[in-house]
Amino acid sequence: KAGVTQTPRYLIKTRGQQVTLSCSPISGHRSVSWYQQTPGQGLQFLFEYFSETQRNKGNFPGRFSGRQFSNSRSEMNVSTLELGDSALYLCASRGWADTQYFGPGTRLTVL
Amino acid sequence: GDSVTQMEGPVTLSEEAFLTINCTYTATGYPSLFWYVQYPGEGLQLLLKATKADDKGSNKGFEATYRKETTSFHLEKGSVQVSDSAVYFCALSDGPGEAAGNKLTFGGGTRVLVKP
Numbered sequence: 001k002a003g004v005t006q007t008p009r010y011l012i013k014t015r016g017q018q019v020t021l022s023c024s025p026i027s028g029h030r031s032v033s034w035y036q037q038t039p040g041q042g043l044q045f046l047f048e049y050f051s052e053t054q055r056n057k058g059n060f061p062g063r064f065s066g067r068q069f070s071n072s073r074s075e076m077n078v079s080t081l082e083l084g085d086s087a088l089y090l091c092a093s094r095g096w097a098d099t100q101y102f103g104p105g106t107r108l109t110v111l
Numbered sequence: 112g113d114s115v116t117q118m119e120g121p122v123t124l125s126e127e128a129f130l131t132i133n134c135t136y137t138a139t140g141y142p143s144l145f146w147y148v149q150y151p152g153e154g155l156q157l158l159l160k161a162t163k164a165d166d167k168g169s170n171k172g173f174e175a176t177y178r179k180e181t182t183s184f185h186l187e188k189g190s191v192q193v194s195d196s197a198v199y200f201c202a203l204s205d206g207p208g209e210a211a212g213n214k215l216t217f218g219g220g221t222r223v224l225v226k227p
Contacts (some may be wrong), residue, residue, distance in 0.1 A: 006156075031213050032165050043200065043217040072161065090154055094213055098143045098204055102155040 002027065004093050004103035012109045018079040021106045025072050025093030030075040031055075034066060035099060037088040046089075049074055078108075086110045113138040117201045117218035121227050124191055124225050132186040132221045134175075134201035142203040144168075144184040145215070149198045158186075158199070173213045198222045 005024045013019050025032050034046040034058075038046040045058040049068035072093075078085055086109050092100035117134040124130060136144065143162045147155040159168030164179035175186045184201060201218040 006154075033213060033215070037213070042217075042219050045214050045216070048213050048215070058214075092155075092215070098213075099145070099157060099160060100204070100213070100215055101157065102147075104154040 004091055004101055006089075006103040006106050008089050008106060009104065010107045010109075012111065013081050014111050015081055015083060017081050018077060019081060019108060020075055020077045021074075021089055021091075021108075023074045023091030023093075023103060025074070025091075026095065026101055029093035029095045029101075030072055031094040032068055032072060033094070034074070034076050035090045035092065036060075037090060037105070038086075040067050043090075046076065060087045081110045113142065113203060113216045114214055115201050115203055115218035117199075117221055120198075120222035121218065122221060124223070126225055126227050127190045128225075130186070130191045130195070130223065132199055132201070132223070134184045134186065134218060136182050136184065136201075136203050138182075138203055138216075140205070141205045142205065144175070145202045145204070146175055146184070146186050147200045147202060147213045147217075149200065149220075151197075155200065155208055174188070191223075193225050193227055196223060196225045 007022045031050045033048040048056040052068045063079045068074045088105045090105045092102045094100045114137045128174040145160045146158040148158045159170045161177035167176045174190045198220045202215045
């Protein structure tokens with residue numbers, strides 16, 4: 001089985017722009033979660049989607065949003081980028097068991 | 112809310128030394144517990160997991176036992192190699208079942224450096 005894939009792997013944006021990140025889960029997995037990793041805050045949960053519905057949300061401003069498509073692929077969007085949004089964004093998929101499998105991440109740099 | 116506390120690093124060891132990384136948690140209910148490892152420039156890889164009290168997870172020489180009485184899940188390896196140099200994260204989740212809410216709560220990570 002192919003693993004979780006994320007595109008793009010690297011992004012450079014400037015303040016005020018918006019960005020969309022994509023995640024393709026492991027085939028058959030319906031749950032996709034997103035996490036932000038920064039040196040200062042560590043790994044923080046953004047949100048989780050299951051069968052195209054947001055099921056859980058972390059403590060992030062409304063500038064962070066996401067969606068899931070019928071094929072379970074997910075996108076997250078960050079609008080009006082700030083310097084503090086620079087981070088590694090990780091996507092994870094989960095099937096019936098409780099194990100989340102992570103993709104390689106998208107490294108976002110905001111200048 | 113749920114929380115995970117793990118020892119701060121960096122932990123520097125010589126090859127073939129014994130490694131222990133402490134992890135304690137606070138959670139309601141009966142969480143599942145995980146150790147993930149992150150190599151430089153990569154995402155997280157599942158190292159091992161345990162889903163109920165007294166379960167022992169093991170993989171690649173690493174072991175951890177789910178201790179409900181002490182709310183701990185310490186990671187151990189008897190003889191480390193240079194290739195074990197990485198950042199290790201302890202985490203907990205709500206529990207099994209695809210329909211259950213799904214969120215991992217992570218500890219702050221412990222950087223391990225193994226010298227030859």
